[in-house]
Amino acid sequence: MSDSTPDDPHSGQTPLLQTVGLTKRYGTFLANDHIDIEIWPKQIHALLGENGAGKSTLVKAIYGLIQPSEGEMRWQGESMVLSGPSEARARGIGMVFQHFSLFDNLTVAENVALGLDGKESFKDMSARLEQVSHVYGLPLDPKREVWQLSVGERQRIEIVRALMQNPKFLILDEPTAVLTPQEADQLFIVLDRLKAEGRAILYISHKLEEVKRLCDTATILRGGRKISTCNPKAETAASLARMMVGAEIKEVKAAAQRTITVPRLVVNDLSLAPDDPHGVTLDRISLELKGGEILGIAGVAGNGQDEFFAALSGERLAQDPGTIVIEGIAAGHLSITRRRKLGAAFVPEERLGHGTAPRMKLSENALLTGHAASHMVKRGFIDTAATLRTVDRATETFDVRKAKRDPEAASLSGGNLQKFVVGREILRNPAVLVVSQPTWGVDAGAAAVIRQALLDLAAGGAAVLVTSQDLDELTEIADRIAVMFHGRLSPPLPTAQASREKLGLLMGGSPLDHDQKDTTEKDTAHAVGA
């Protein structure tokens, strides 16, 4: 740990960190191609780019996780070679990862202690932890076990852990991806304060409005190259997006006159205890979804969305058949295959390992969900030609880019695999589509294709249920939005009335208006009525 304070008088003249021609090669693939970037103290510097633009590679090199193939890094003007993250930390570089590395069964203090060098006693460390979290307005109870905490609180642990090493330079990887709008606002206050103390922050994000509001400088990467460094406050969201994507993003065509028809998916008072001791109990969930309609479910991750998806898909069965009704047939006790035969289709959040078998070919992955309701299996034998036809049709309809006709699922980029997974289900012409995080970790181009496909499917008469943490996405495509919190589902709001503030409050667990909520809930339950 460094003893000098972040307020170094000379830091105004030389950048705190500078990369010169930084290049990282994987085989013949250039993940980073001669990137020059300057990080100054008292600055929040945004790093923008689509998935695969090279953001993670650059940050990993700066944090010492990988060695650059070429180029130089300078720290306070002097050349720096990092042997690993601990050396980066020793110089004053801290990082908060998007995926937390916390042990669920340990307490907050124990988790923090594991990430530090262990030179001070556990008692001193706990005291310092409380002090740091107090000073920065990041309240944490050191004695609580991590599994009891919300995602926002878990992120606080990671931030406090980084701050306890008094970094001059803090890297944050998509920190608001898991936060409610209100939690994000609180985080911004903390970041502004860190900046005022003279620290530098590198802020990775693809939320452009957020970057415009928070950051002083933005560096945009595309295809491993630096496209530009600019002042985000002087740009528009559209101009930033253009630089990220390199082309105009296709506007999603809003629903041209959709006809709302009969209820195709009904959930009646569904309660379900979790499999996993740290899981969420579903608590009296009711909803009704008609043909031609898109219902959005918002909520912070880990509030029961995964459990709800499993209950809807039939990966977990409900006790009472009537709790889930698909196309007018009680389906709570039916297997996923039987539900598919009723006309339902499902797209889980996790593409690799859940939606597809990573090391199997696309044609085999077409068979994975297609065996139930398509003509891919005849008397127990697989019709390989039929599975390949599905791959070809999905490729053509949804512009899936791949190296050969039938590659392994794992070899596709996230966006292309997601297009395949969504396409595979849509091509079956489902009556009900339940989709979770349809554009999570997908580039802007692919996201637009997928959202358009969902809108078109609804326009064709299907009922679509979309779970997402991206409020912009839900506002763009959903007719109504409900919020999931602690295993309960709020009554849906028409999208026009679902302001970020209202949704944010619901996501944080505070009811909009107590009396109104209760009556609406009863009404819904009654209308859906068993």
Next chain:
Amino acid sequence: MQLVLEKRAERSNTIALVSPLIAIALTIVTMSILFAILGKNPIAALGVYFIDPLTDSYSLQEIAVKATPLVMIAVGLSLCYLANAWNIGAEGQFLIGAVAGSWIAVKTQGTEAGHWVLPAMLLMGAIAGALYALIPAICKVKFGASEILTSLMLVYVADLFLDYLVRGPWRDPAGFNFPTTAEFDSVATVPVLIEGGRLHLGALIALAVVAATAVLLGRTIKGFEIRVVGAAPRAARFGGFNANQLIVLTFAVSGALAGLAGIIEVAGPVGHLQPGISPGYGFTAIIVAFLGRLNPIGILIAGLFLALTFIGGEQAQIAMKIPLDVTKVFQGILLFYVLACDSLILYRFRLISTPRQVPSGTG
């Protein structure tokens, strides 16, 4: 400079094919060193092991005879392993199959029973092997008991049960007190393919099993289910495939094949039931399954190769006084290298110029 193991972006299909060959080469190098330490000329020893058995008709037939049970058992095991069900007890299922089939042979001994006896024995052997394999499978599915332990422990139960029968109720009264049944009648014996030779009908059955399994795995939805459950359990569940059902099914099939191999061995090359009918076929078949990449055709080749080591081992014992246990050492080293080389399918070696610590996070 430091040597590190780095994850590959994609699985290497070349290495997947070459890895067994690298493993065999490394095994041969290690064996040469071992032969040298034993004071034998490594070149001569390897010649006796791997070349001599291929030069005469008797040895070639003998290789096929040894390969027959290995291939049949390994094909069944490969189904289990593909589905992530760890049947280690094929040896026990082999013995129980042999015992159950022999029961018919013993009961019909000296009667006028016709040609139905052998088919009935084979059927009985397969059914008994399957039922015996279902014990660990059902314990696993119902109670979560580790199938590795239960299936392994049942090997010793089967071994002792066979021992009891041939020393007690089924002992040949005219057998000078040797623990063995009487020689089976001709209707209870697997016919040989070449007059005066050792090659028997079982070899053809093994080939049929290989072909049927290749079709099952490559062409049918059931085979697809087995592969998905092992490769991506969560995706399999999403696909609507029931993992527990497949554990039961693959255990039953592999038990049936091991039991069938058992009764064929007893009714074929051995000719009567006695202890020691298996030189560890059920365990060696595990090596065969992995050396053959859990692929039926690969298993056929691997089975023939392992059979060669059995025959070569016997000849080396006679010709060069090399202990027969060296064959077991050889097989153990081979399995070790096969599994080690398999990590190269998903990882590769890389030299790194400066030493570095283990990354402390993901990102």
